[in-house]
Amino acid sequence: MYQQRKTVLAARATVLKAMAHPTRLYIIEELSRQERSVCDLTAQVGVDVSTVSKHLSVLRQAGIVSDDKRGNQVFYKLRVPCIMNFFDCVESVLAARSQEYAQLMEAVRK
Amino acid sequence: MYQQRKTVLAARATVLKAMAHPTRLYIIEELSRQERSVCDLTAQVGVDVSTVSKHLSVLRQAGIVSDDKRGNQVFYKLRVPCIMNFFDCVESVLAARSQEYAQLMEAVRK
């Protein structure tokens, strides 16, 4: 594997890794509907505000969200809406997985 | 955030997390072209065969690849080709990110 190829793959992995957390997926979905302040998101998610802030920092550094300070609040919005298109495919992975699981369970019963 | 919602998001995160590694992205791309044995992939990737085997295990458990044992070799193939569609979007995230970086650098120079 050549060095240049490695760099590209590492960059892609960073974006995927930034998405790969339940709370961050929740935030992404929420921001796909409308921009939100850290405070709003914290109330919805139900973890410490410092944790939400750090999750937002991960998403911002990955280039997935952008922030906009207005008054003493910071509003975040989804920068790349195409991300939402991916979930259909992810669901098909999950469907294939659970189908396999169901078949396995049926085989075990016999 | 309700419990059921959490479960769905955690399942999605598992799939994304399984993708979120340079070597595994390489494997996914390679398998999108043709099925490959562990041995083939190891030669291409250039890490220990046990490491490749563990990466494949992560992808299999996530439902992204499936395996097929023939003789003393195990062939892996991509189970969900729609995954490849996502990379265009990931590239757009990276493009936005590096554009921002370029603009920042320009601003610093002034």
Place this chain on the structure above:
DNA sequence: TTCTTATTTGGCTATATTGCCAAATAAGAA
């Protein structure tokens, strides 16, 4: 100014991940 609210950052612990080596397992070949 002081007080309040919103957000970020530092520090800590617990947990998860990565990648190697060595060993175990499996399938053929000799």
Place this chain on the structure above:
DNA sequence: TTCTTATTTGGCAATATAGCCAAATAAGAA
């Protein structure tokens, strides 16, 4: 059978991640 090849598994050390609390910072309000 023994030898070779292919793959997986267990164990370990190094590193990364997640979440909390406390403290720092920033913007308004009183």
